[in-house]
Amino acid sequence: MKQSIQKRRLWLTVGALVLLVALFLGIWWRYAEKSTVGSKSIVITVTYADKTEESYKLKTDAEYLKEAAQAVLTLDGEDTQYGYTVYSINGAEANFNDGNAYWAIYVNGEYGNYGVDTQPVTDGDTYAFVYETY
Amino acid sequence: MRLCMRPISGGPLRQLIQMAVCTALIFGVQVAFSALPNIELVTLLFLLYTHWFGKRALLIVYAFVGLEILLYGAHLWAITYLYIWSLLWLVAFCFSLKQRSTIFWAIVGGGYGLLFGLLCTPVYFVTSGPQAAFAWWVAGIPFDIVHCCGNVLTILVLYQPLDQLYQKHFA
Numbered sequence: 539m540k541q542s543i544q545k546r547r548l549w550l551t552v553g554a555l556v557l558l559v560a561l562f563l564g565i566w567w568r569y570a571e572k573s574t575v576g577s578k579s580i581v582i583t584v585t586y587a588d589k590t591e592e593s594y595k596l597k598t599d600a601e602y603l604k605e606a607a608q609a610v611l612t613l614d615g616e617d618t619q620y621g622y623t624v625y626s627i628n629g630a631e632a633n634f635n636d637g638n639a640y641w642a643i644y645v646n647g648e649y650g651n652y653g654v655d656t657q658p659v660t661d662g663d664t665y666a667f668v669y670e671t672y
Numbered sequence: 673m674r675l676c677m678r679p680i681s682g683g684p685l686r687q688l689i690q691m692a693v694c695t696a697l698i699f700g701v702q703v704a705f706s707a708l709p710n711i712e713l714v715t716l717l718f719l720l721y722t723h724w725f726g727k728r729a730l731l732i733v734y735a736f737v738g739l740e741i742l743l744y745g746a747h748l749w750a751i752t753y754l755y756i757w758s759l760l761w762l763v764a765f766c767f768s769l770k771q772r773s774t775i776f777w778a779i780v781g782g783g784y785g786l787l788f789g790l791l792c793t794p795v796y797f798v799t800s801g802p803q804a805a806f807a808w809w810v811a812g813i814p815f816d817i818v819h820c821c822g823n824v825l826t827i828l829v830l831y832q833p834l835d836q837l838y839q840k841h842f843a
Contacts, residue, residue, distance in 0.1 A: 548773070548776060548779075551776070551779050552775075552779060555783055558786060559786060559820060562786065562813050562816065562817065563813070563817070566810055569806070569807075570810050570811060571807070571811070619707060619708060619709045620709055648804060649800070649804070651810075651811035652811055
């Protein structure tokens with residue numbers, strides 16, 4: 539009897555975990571940033587190690603930042619387990635594998651939560667690649 | 673198979689050596705698995721260490737955190753590490769007082785992996801505000817789900833064999 543109650547409790551806990559996963563998926567589906575389809579006007583800026591800045595205004599149909607950025611910038615990097623990692627922009631390198639610098643992505647001035655190939659592109663937004671050290 | 677927390681035998685020096693080896697092992701395993709996104713053995717090992725060493729496992733937790741900061745540098749994530757692994761230790765310690773099955777520990781590890789991002793958000797809430805913290809958490813939910821599944825699988829597969837290995841040869 540006691541064992542049966544313990545088993546039931548265990549399966550209830552498994553069910554609760556599955557429900558929690560479903561709830562989290564629902565939240566992600568509802569609130570995660572999504573790209574918009576069609577033409578968008580965006581601004582891409584690059585801030586190099588010496589603080590010089592380049593700015594590009596462009597119209598793009600790209601859904602994600604990597605494709606949009608490649609229209610105006612020369613990106614060099616590689617696909618990693620976390621997505622595409624940028625190592626150099628227009629020949630300027632910031633490679634955390636070979637130093638303590640990296641290309642940070644900002645969206646409308648806020649630190650980006652996505653990689654360059656998963657950052658959705660939205661009309662009117664400003665995307666910044668900034669050379670940062672740690 | 674039911675498992676419960678047992679006191680380790682041997683003198684203080686033996687225990688200290690065991691804990692030092694366990695710290696080196698967990699750190700090495702973390703570095704070895706760092707190429708895989710959110711697939712790790714740290715949760716499994718901390719659950720086992722709490723099972724084996726009880727309160728003393730907290731020393732391994734902070735030794736591990738110290739080594740991580742030395743290797744990767746002190747950033748925002750380092751602040752989360754100051755409480756997030758000790759929280760796992762606390763949960764494991766409380767539940768270890770009673771006998772628990774491997775499936776139970778798999779659920780604990782899975783839940784911990786799923787909540788990992790959410791548990792990190794207080795730091796981002798303070799530094800960047802509530803909206804940024806929420807956006808950061810939402811963006812990482814797919815990684816948290818991978819973390820959850822990875823923890824469930826690794827604990828189901830490795831918890832019992834590693835525990836038996838320890839009890840047979842080192843306890």
